[in-house]
Amino acid sequence: xxxxxxxxxxxxxxxxxxxxxxxxxxxxxxxxxxxxxxxxxxxxxxxxxxxxxxxxxxxxxxxxxxxxxxxxxxxxxxxxxxxxxxxxxxxxxxxxxxxxxxxxxxxxxxxxxxxxxxxxxxxxxxxxxxxxxxxxxxxxxxxxxxxxxxxxxxxxxxxxxxxxxxxxxxxxxxxxxxxxxxxxxxxxxxxxxxxxxxxxxxxxxxxxxxxxxxxxxxxxxxxxxxxxxxxxxxxxxxxxxxxxxxxxxxxxxxxxxxxxxxxxxxxxxxxxxxxxxxxxxxxxxxxxxxxxxxxxxxxxxxxxxxxxxxxxxxxxxxxxxxxxxxxxxxxxxxxxxxxxxxxxxxxxxxxxxxxxxxxxxxxxxxxxxxxxxxxxxxxxxxxxxx
Amino acid sequence: xxxxxxxxxxxxxxxxxxxxxxxxxxxxxxxxxxxxxxxxxxxxxxxxxxxxxxxxxxxxxxxxxxxxxxxxxxxxxxxxxxxxxxxxxxxxxxxxxxxxxxxxxxxxxxxxxxxxxxxxxxxxxxxxxxxxx
Ligand SMILES: [Zn+2]
Numbered sequence: 001x002x003x004x005x006x007x008x009x010x011x012x013x014x015x016x017x018x019x020x021x022x023x024x025x026x027x028x029x030x031x032x033x034x035x036x037x038x039x040x041x042x043x044x045x046x047x048x049x050x051x052x053x054x055x056x057x058x059x060x061x062x063x064x065x066x067x068x069x070x071x072x073x074x075x076x077x078x079x080x081x082x083x084x085x086x087x088x089x090x091x092x093x094x095x096x097x098x099x100x101x102x103x104x105x106x107x108x109x110x111x112x113x114x115x116x117x118x119x120x121x122x123x124x125x126x127x128x129x130x131x132x133x134x135x136x137x138x139x140x141x142x143x144x145x146x147x148x149x150x151x152x153x154x155x156x157x158x159x160x161x162x163x164x165x166x167x168x169x170x171x172x173x174x175x176x177x178x179x180x181x182x183x184x185x186x187x188x189x190x191x192x193x194x195x196x197x198x199x200x201x202x203x204x205x206x207x208x209x210x211x212x213x214x215x216x217x218x219x220x221x222x223x224x225x226x227x228x229x230x231x232x233x234x235x236x237x238x239x240x241x242x243x244x245x246x247x248x249x250x251x252x253x254x255x256x257x258x259x260x261x262x263x264x265x266x267x268x269x270x271x272x273x274x275x276x277x278x279x280x281x282x283x284x285x286x287x288x289x290x291x292x293x294x295x296x297x298x299x300x301x302x303x304x305x306x307x308x309x310x311x312x313x314x315x316x317x318x319x320x321x322x323x324x325x326x327x328x329x330x331x332x333x334x335x336x337x338x339x340x341x342x343x344x345x346x347x348x349x350x351x352x353x354x355x356x357x358x359x360x361x362x363x364x365x366x367x368x369x370x371x372x373x374x375x376x377x378x379x380x381x382x383x384x385x386x
Numbered sequence: 387x388x389x390x391x392x393x394x395x396x397x398x399x400x401x402x403x404x405x406x407x408x409x410x411x412x413x414x415x416x417x418x419x420x421x422x423x424x425x426x427x428x429x430x431x432x433x434x435x436x437x438x439x440x441x442x443x444x445x446x447x448x449x450x451x452x453x454x455x456x457x458x459x460x461x462x463x464x465x466x467x468x469x470x471x472x473x474x475x476x477x478x479x480x481x482x483x484x485x486x487x488x489x490x491x492x493x494x495x496x497x498x499x500x501x502x503x504x505x506x507x508x509x510x511x512x513x514x515x516x517x518x519x
Contacts, residue, residue: 133394140393141425144512145485147469148391148459155453156471163451163496207469208454256471256483257424 006098007233007240008383009108010039010226011349016188016337018118020220024064025073028114031224032074039226040237041108047078048106050097050227052113052341053085060127061120061218063113070112080105088248088262089287089373090341091381094227095246101229108235109227113342117218142255151215151290153255154375155207158292162209164307167295169209171310173200175291175327176213176334178319183331185321185359190219190337214291219337223346241349244367245274245382253376262378263293263371267300270369270380278302282365283351284325285344288332293374301369301380326351326361341372345381352385389462392510401440402426406504406511413477415441422477445502447472447515450481454491466491472500472515488516 012034014027022030036043055066067083070076080100087096090113097109120127135143147153161167176195183189195213203211233240249265251258271277278301286297295309303325304312313319319327330336330347337343348368350356371380393403402425405412414426418435422443430438452470468486486494487503500515 132391135391136394136396138425139391140399142483143391144393144510145469145483145514146390146455146460146463146467147483149457151457152453152455152469155455156451156469159453160451160496205454205456207457210453256481257479 004102005230006101006243007228007230008225008243008345008349009228009233009236009238009240010035010037010041010224011346012036012038012224013188013346014222016190016219016221016339018190018219019122020119024114024116024119024220024222025069027220027222028065028070028112028224029074031112031222032110035110035224035226038238039228041226041235043074043076045235046076046108046110046226047080048097048100048109049076049078049081049083050093050100050109050111051083052087052090052093054083058130061117062115064116064127065114078106080109088250089377089379091345091370091372091379092248094225094243094345094381095248095379097227098243098246101227101232104229107229107232111225111227111342112222113340114222115338115340116220117338119220121218138254149207150375151207151210154290154292155210157261157296158209161292161295161307161310165310167310169201169211170197171314172209172214172291172295173197174313174316174319175288175294176200178316179288179328179332179335182321182329182359183335186330186336189331189335191331191335210290210292213334216289216333216338219339221337221339223339223342225342225345225349239353239385241352242384242386243381244276244384244386245270246380247273248379250377255376258376261296261374262376263296263300263374264306266378266380267297267302270382271302274382276367276382276384280367281325281369282363283329283348283361283368284327285329285347285368285370286327287341287344287371287374288328288334289338291334294328294332296374297371321359321361329356329359329361344372345370345383348381348383352383390507390512391460392508395509398426398428403510405440406506406513409504410442411445411502411513412440412442413474413480414438422480424480424482443474443476446475446518447482447500447502448475449486449494449496449498449500451496452486452494468494470494470515482513485514486517487514493517
């Protein structure tokens with residue numbers, strides 16, 4: 001283990017729910033305390049904080065707790081911190097933290113993502129919906145045409161797969177079915193009931209070819225990952241998980257000018273930065289804000305050819321908990337809740353530590369991938385217990 | 387759709403959102419490298435020239451991909467409707483997200499040829515597209 005490398009040490013997660021009454025700062029504190037306890041660290045040993053996308057004042061439920069508030073609220077003495085949305089998606093916050101500990105700017109960084117989107121709807125006075133007379137920035141090219149949701153933007157890429165590569169709904173369903181089957185084994189998951197193919201096929205359409213069950217939904221929760229420096233591991237009591245490679249790409253930061261989604265360049269770049277290959281990977285935790293994003297990640301990371309994702313997951317056995325490439329073993333965002341990117345890295349660490357309980361995969365997994373995003377923004381982490 | 391969310395007009399995007407008043411579609415164009423780019427900006431993304439400005443295109447294009455939206459995201463917008471990404475003829479690499487109108491929702495496909503038509507709402511001319519045979 002090189003001192004110049006970065007490791008995920010403690011991990012933590014608050015309760016996951018919808019319309020939670022607990023204050024989002026306290027949900028964050030719940031996750032921080034769990035992560036500190038697992039790592040055997042105290043808050044005084046934390047000298048960095050990193051989050052995505054920082055406090056979103058125009059859309060508070062999306063990100064209610066900024067890093068400077070958390071630092072001050074917990075009396076931390078930080079030497080480095082970061083929080084912003086102009087980064088290669090949610091797990092970009094972990095990439096930034098890894099760079100900070102590798103360059104000696106911090107030793108132990110709390111990385112967190114707190115979401116309060118479900119509760120925000122019930123508290124419009126505290127969490128007002130954005131009111132704008134006019135749209136600007138990138139929204140101006142989409143919203144006037146009713147393309148208001150990321151579901152619409154993702155659906156158009158999915159339709160290209162349907163028409164060009166013959167992707168079927170029965171194939172795509174396997175992402176959501178797998179998520180929901182795994183969520184049934186995760187005591188914290190938002191949805192504990194499995195989903196049947198009949199339910200999926202008869203679901204109402206949101207934006208063709210995506211139906212209701214292809215989408216995650218608003219959730220309240222906080223997830224924490226502590227990123228530690230290689231020369232600080234003697235302070236940590238849990239099994240460190242090495243960040244063996246990182247990649248994040250922006251093709252064009254646009255949902256309609258980019259020929260391909262950013263996941264494809266990200267997957268390609270990840271394998272340039274490691275001696276590991278796709279054959280070494282024991283489990284994949286791939287962003288599923290929409291099921292189709294997960295399918296493109298499987299292609300992008302080289303588990304199958306571009307356009308072959310539908311055939312790769314057909315029948316679902318390959319990506320099942322006992323399959324050759326267990327996928328989203330905690331239930332993904334579709335099953336466990338919209339933890340917004342951080343849930344994937346959290347679960348990768350759970351599996352590599354053998355702490356998955358009823359959902360723990362067989363054998364002794366050593367290599368995992370966690371991703372976030374997949375549209376115009378994408379991040380991939382290769383995580384190894386070596 | 388008569389209550390679409392509208393763009394805030396500024397010095398850079400105004401020509402695009404009002405060119406329909408002249409019944410032509412104009413895109414930002416570089417007078418040095420002769421390439422179009424979108425969204426409009428005061429610098430060319432191909433050669434970094436500032437010698438740029440709006441230039442008319444034929445107004446035809448091809449459906450690059452599409453989706454039929456069924457979810458009522460916006461109280462004033464009736465569903466279902468077709469959202470499409472249109473590859474603009476004569477402007478390689480430029481796509482416009484828009485609506486295909488004037489046809490049944492199941493009568494659109496990738497590769498369909500379309501022609502711009504403008505819908506005026508307040509001070510904004512929205513470029514929409516109709517199928518051509
Ligand atoms: Zn130019």
